[in-house]
Amino acid sequence: MSTDYQTGREGEFTYRGYTLDELQEMELDEVAELLPARKRRSITRGLSTEKQKLLEKVEGRGEEETANNPIRTHLRDMPVLPSFVGLTFAVYDGHEFERVEVAPEMLGHYLGEFVLTRTSVEHGQAGIGATRSSKFVPLK
Template identity: 35%
Template sequence: MTRSIKKGINIDERLLKKIAGKNPLNTEIIKTWKRAAVISPEMVGFSFGVYNGKVHIAVLATEDMVGHRLGEFSPTKKFTKHGGKMQKELEQKKKEAEITQAKTATAAAIPGAKKK
């Protein structure tokens, strides 16, 4: 359900007070727990520490982020890979293949190198 136009967007006044009159390049990370706050054009260039439930994740506000919420850039869930022993074996084979490919590429790049 969309937010009513008469209510306006949710911009945190405390965040605006903290960034008022400051240079984005000289300020440290501004910590906030307000994930629902919308990024406004005044916030561009500032770094925010957005709380994800465990730690504050650094988010640098850019022009592309204007209109989005701070919480969109601070994931709350950690993705874990699926698979167990089989997945580890597949990753090991892939890693070995990359190593052998890198060795052959470096041997081919160096003229006069001995091939085994």
């Protein structure tokens, strides 16, 4: 699996040949051209009003402010944009809000990819009404 980001000679982050500073100065349409097809299509077809409100919140906040008070959102399908780097989001996983600190390597992914919605199941012993064969629990 190839990655679209890499570190330059000085250890500087680049995404498809552009540094993070260059990406942050670009317009949304220019950044969309660099993203994978699914994310590019969702941006070019127009962001929903909820996603536009999230972008406005991001533009009005600084890194220090979001570290203490993260931006809460239910928008798991929002693509990670260069303006999100360094900010902290609280993304809803269906039960509670999980904190996500956006790193440069997250560009081109969705916010929801970094917050799992399912937990692993740890089964206990068989309960009342279980069949005789399922009541057997091996001794440890």
